[in-house]
Amino acid sequence: MVDPAPTLIELDDVAYRPQGGDGAFELRVPTLSIRAGEHVALLGRSGSGKTTLLSLIAGILLPQRGRIRVAGVDVARLSDAERRRFRIGSIGIVFQEFELLEHLSVAENILLPYFVNPALVLDAAVRARLDDLARDSGITRHLAKKPRQLSQGERQRVALCRALVTAPKLVLADEPTGNLDAKTAEQVVDLMLHQARARGATVLCVTHDRTWLPRFDRSIELEALTGAGA
Amino acid sequence: MKSALLLAWRYLAHHRARTILLVLAVAATALLPIAVNALVSQYSAELLARARSTSLLLGAPGSRYDLVLNALYFTGRVPNRLSMAEYATLAATDQARAIPIYAGHHAKGFAVVGTGVDYFEMRGLAFAAGTPFAELGEAVVGARVARELGLAPGGHLLSDQGSLYDLTMRYPLRMRVVGVLAQSGTPDDGAVFVDVKTAWIMDGLGHGHVDAKAATPNEVLGAKNDRIALSAAVVEYQEVTPDNVDSFHFHGDPDTFPLTAVLVEPYDARAQTLLKGRYRVEKDAQLLVPTEVIEEILGFVLRLKRFFDANAVLVSVATVLFLALVVLLSLRLRQREAETLFKLGCARATIAKILGLELSICVGLGLVLALAGAALLVVWAPRVV
Numbered sequence: 017m018v019d020p021a022p023t024l025i026e027l028d029d030v031a032y033r034p035q036g037g038d039g040a041f042e043l044r045v046p047t048l049s050i051r052a053g054e055h056v057a058l059l060g061r062s063g064s065g066k067t068t069l070l071s072l073i074a075g076i077l078l079p080q081r082g083r084i085r086v087a088g089v090d091v092a093r094l095s096d097a098e099r100r101r102f103r104i105g106s107i108g109i110v111f112q113e114f115e116l117l118e119h120l121s122v123a124e125n126i127l128l129p130y131f132v133n134p135a136l137v138l139d140a141a142v143r144a145r146l147d148d149l150a151r152d153s154g155i156t157r158h159l160a161k162k163p164r165q166l167s168q169g170e171r172q173r174v175a176l177c178r179a180l181v182t183a184p185k186l187v188l189a190d191e192p193t194g195n196l197d198a199k200t201a202e203q204v205v206d207l208m209l210h211q212a213r214a215r216g217a218t219v220l221c222v223t224h225d226r227t228w229l230p231r232f233d234r235s236i237e238l239e240a241l242t243g244a245g246a
Numbered sequence: 247m248k249s250a251l252l253l254a255w256r257y258l259a260h261h262r263a264r265t266i267l268l269v270l271a272v273a274a275t276a277l278l279p280i281a282v283n284a285l286v287s288q289y290s291a292e293l294l295a296r297a298r299s300t301s302l303l304l305g306a307p308g309s310r311y312d313l314v315l316n317a318l319y320f321t322g323r324v325p326n327r328l329s330m331a332e333y334a335t336l337a338a339t340d341q342a343r344a345i346p347i348y349a350g351h352h353a354k355g356f357a358v359v360g361t362g363v364d365y366f367e368m369r370g371l372a373f374a375a376g377t378p379f380a381e382l383g384e385a386v387v388g389a390r391v392a393r394e395l396g397l398a399p400g401g402h403l404l405s406d407q408g409s410l411y412d413l414t415m416r417y418p419l420r421m422r423v424v425g426v427l428a429q430s431g432t433p434d435d436g437a438v439f440v441d442v443k444t445a446w447i448m449d450g451l452g453h454g455h456v457d458a459k460a461a462t463p464n465e466v467l468g469a470k471n472d473r474i475a476l477s478a479a480v481v482e483y484q485e486v487t488p489d490n491v492d493s494f495h496f497h498g499d500p501d502t503f504p505l506t507a508v509l510v511e512p513y514d515a516r517a518q519t520l521l522k523g524r525y526r527v528e529k530d531a532q533l534l535v536p537t538e539v540i541e542e543i544l545g546f547v548l549r550l551k552r553f554f555d556a557n558a559v560l561v562s563v564a565t566v567l568f569l570a571l572v573v574l575l576s577l578r579l580r581q582r583e584a585e586t587l588f589k590l591g592c593a594r595a596t597i598a599k600i601l602g603l604e605l606s607i608c609v610g611l612g613l614v615l616a617l618a619g620a621a622l623l624v625v626w627a628p629r630v631v
Contacts, residue, residue, distance in 0.1 A: 119260030
């Protein structure tokens, strides 16, 4: 009998209400558990709190109540600096709008986490990983170009490489195909899951498109998770 | 730090036009105060150095400023004339070395300074070529004069005419260049030096012409005993040559011949004190300490500069506010970029550092540009002004 993979993400009785908001929105997650290596799709209607949930897991936002454990670390109990270091070392983030810096080359964009975090060391191993990721993503010939010279799909591949270059345990993807046509979106999702699987990374991906669900190990409806849809 | 610098530089290089505008704004604001300060400092130093190298200055009563500016820098209005008798009196005291100065004429726009050969030694001037003047009509030119007029020993230079409407004016004197001074970085570089007697020839106090006894009847107005009055038909020589040098002579009492100043180098402190005391009660001459006069002039200049400095401060404040506005607008535009960096694990302090470096690079480049511009101005201003 094979031992089940350990739990990577664990939320317990989490509640989050934006500070300064009108109080109408509150995200409540009684419980959530995702195992290491799992590829999970997160679904939900607009405004239901999918991005907020990703931000809580990434330690960008802090819950008012409850516990969020990622790779065994209680994210909410860390100091700002510790949380930032934890995010750098353990989590890769893919944004819907790519969020590439136009003034940097593709290679520099991918290596951006190393430029902005003194804790990360940009050594030969990292450069080798950059080459591998670029080759696997089919963007090697674009490494010296600026993002504006790339297509939307290529830009999202660059963003994906940036999320994976630090070899994170967890990839959080916030509607990575939202700005792509169907064919490109399919390529990007396949690439993301393939790259993550090849590196043993867990994926939690927000999506509206149910077409991709068969590609994931499982999917979670946020409304079902929070009880809002009940 | 290296990475933050790289990111800052990449951003500035990408937004080239915006960066250039910012750099130029900083440079334009900084250029004028830096240049004015540099120029005032340089001019002050040069003026004072020249003044300090002259212990005392004797001149006719009148404007002290005109006297010092004319005698030391060969510029400004020609001061009241001092008679040769005053020079002779001073020289006879045996308390100081006295060097006559007669500066009022010009050649091709450069000051012609009548003096003695002692002047070169007193000023420590070296010769790049040729020798000091020895004869009437010979000239030694400063380094800048030689460079701009393409003169060398053996060349010639015409003195400028005064006013075209002056019917009594003298014809220009053609001077022969016998020496060129080495560059000294002083007003001597832009002057033409002649013997004081040559300057008097330009005044018409001395001249050369055909022998009166050999003059034709229509060149003679009348004759009484051995005195012959020549008419205007007699042609005066416009150049002193070995052939006609003997015909040059001076009319009038040499004691009344004019000088504009006398450079006075007392032999010792006691002599200096005695001379100062003596000329304190003198009515026909004044003895000045050039340093005091120049410091007085610089006092006016520095007072004016204070107004300019106040203006520069206001402009700088306006520029800083403008930069602050640019930074604030930039921060607003780049909020999303900053958020991305934060989400990727960048500390807020690092983001601030990157933005600070961008601003510092712009300000730094602007200041470097302003310094370079100011250096160019300092080099070129003396040629233009």
